[in-house]
Amino acid sequence: MKVLVTGGGGFLGQRLVRELAQAGTVQLAGRPAAISAITAFDQAEGAFRHPLVRNVTGDIADAAQVQALLDQDTALVIHLAAVVSGTAEADFDLGMRVNLEGTRNLLEACRHRAHQPVVLFSSSIAVFGGALPPVVDDATTPTPQGSYGIQKLIGEHLVQDYTRKGFIDGRAVRVPTVVVRPGKPNGAASGFASSIIREPLNGQPSVLTVPPETEMWLASPRAVAGMLRHAIALEPQAWGWHRSLNLPGLVARMDEALAVLRKLGGEKAAALVSQRPDPAVIKLVSTWAARFATPRASAMGFVADASFEAIVQSHIDEQLGGKVPH
């Protein structure tokens, strides 16, 4: 069987492409499946080279291009491609084009296949905003307060209906803010949560753009990749009719995050963080939920990180070869 990963050039896409290629097999809807090819689709070419992997560049808003990414052997589609939150808020048209039209194009391309593919849709906790209860749970109504969250929520509804109609076997997971995101800062409004750890550990200065008492719902790239693979592995019956799910994570205050930076990175790293609240960032981030109860996901076997310290340690292990450069 073949796999398609959209956003295959991003940090999470590249990680999943690498993990799947190296394994050569994937647990798919309750059964192991041998992988014959992986298409990594992105606007910029992915850097990962492997005999199973074909890197394809293009525009997900181009329906014909997206149609050509699948064939009758495509049994798994991992849809990560998206314009991130800050960018989708600043450029409304771009967000609608990529996040809404792109998702529609992909779902249409998945339809009319001889065998319905498993489609994993990466949604976001940004679907929750506004007047929220102290703890968001599985029954809380999504009320996004940003265009990114609106577009992700619409994507979930489409995945839900395409699944109900039998066009696909869809699964949508609301991913916590991913920390520590490797690579360079991007347009995500939540970027500071990674930057305040990643940059200082590399000897670079960084700015905390929200008040230190700000809480966020977080998960590491390692935990998120694991949960995405688990979402793919589960049998359809484990999902039932409701195909959107709040993923587990952990809540961290930004001042606690800085204390962990000091503990694992030393005083020198901690001193590289300055605090300069940015009203535009605060406006968007303050509407997001930070505390979740995720009994449904836990019952389905999803597991998050053990602690914020474990998150930073996994970053040091994976990205810095196990130790902080001094």
Add this chain to the structure above:
Amino acid sequence: MKVLVTGGGGFLGQRLVRELAQAGTVQLAGRPAAISAITAFDQAEGAFRHPLVRNVTGDIADAAQVQALLDQDTALVIHLAAVVSGTAEADFDLGMRVNLEGTRNLLEACRHRAHQPVVLFSSSIAVFGGALPPVVDDATTPTPQGSYGIQKLIGEHLVQDYTRKGFIDGRAVRVPTVVVRPGKPNGAASGFASSIIREPLNGQPSVLTVPPETEMWLASPRAVAGMLRHAIALEPQAWGWHRSLNLPGLVARMDEALAVLRKLGGEKAAALVSQRPDPAVIKLVSTWAARFATPRASAMGFVADASFEAIVQSHIDEQLGGKVPH
């Protein structure tokens, strides 16, 4: 100021066009406004003739055509055009084209205006389905079990985000099943609820396609038109940030409906109804909610019908000149 009504050829559209044209004025977001022109847009030409009214036919999925329906004086857009529930389920592509792309086209046409227009979006209680609480209230999460409900819910999200961005002053109302709908049967899965009253009162046979104990959440055309005008009349502050609203209605069992038919239409009318449950109709209708608590709408001043008998009596008054033909 000018008014645009999409679905202006439908029974509700024609009614609103007539009421607005005859009044020559409309209470708009807290202030009275004089109407200089009304465009009634539909795929088939509206029958209502009036100096203020321009009937325009076309395709709401054609973005350029929709753009041409508005100008800088358009201060009110009433968006009723839709492919109904049964049709949207049977023809998925048509539903997506009209209900999703059509709504996007209209919202885009409303954007970039010198003054943001008030946009009233007619949503539906079909956004509620599946595993619902015994009484749906203002906090119940919409989980549609049909493509029509999904498309309406996506439309609500777009209205919400276009309003938050300041592109429009949007208001979305979830309309109960409208009974007694005048005219001919259409593709709405809920059509039987009107047919079992309308046809027998006209001396025609009719079929109840659901079990007699089926309950539905109903409102008369008169009540719905009044609530749509109220939704337009309210000041933006009355709506606040959340621009979707469950409208009041009343719950009626279909056997109670038949008892009212017998009371107001006589034995001859009642005998014209046969019972023949249709699994396809039951499948769709049984997922809809029948019992609602609507405290938010009541606090905002929305008022539904007094009783099912009052609903049937208003049909007799409006459509049959006040008495049942024998």
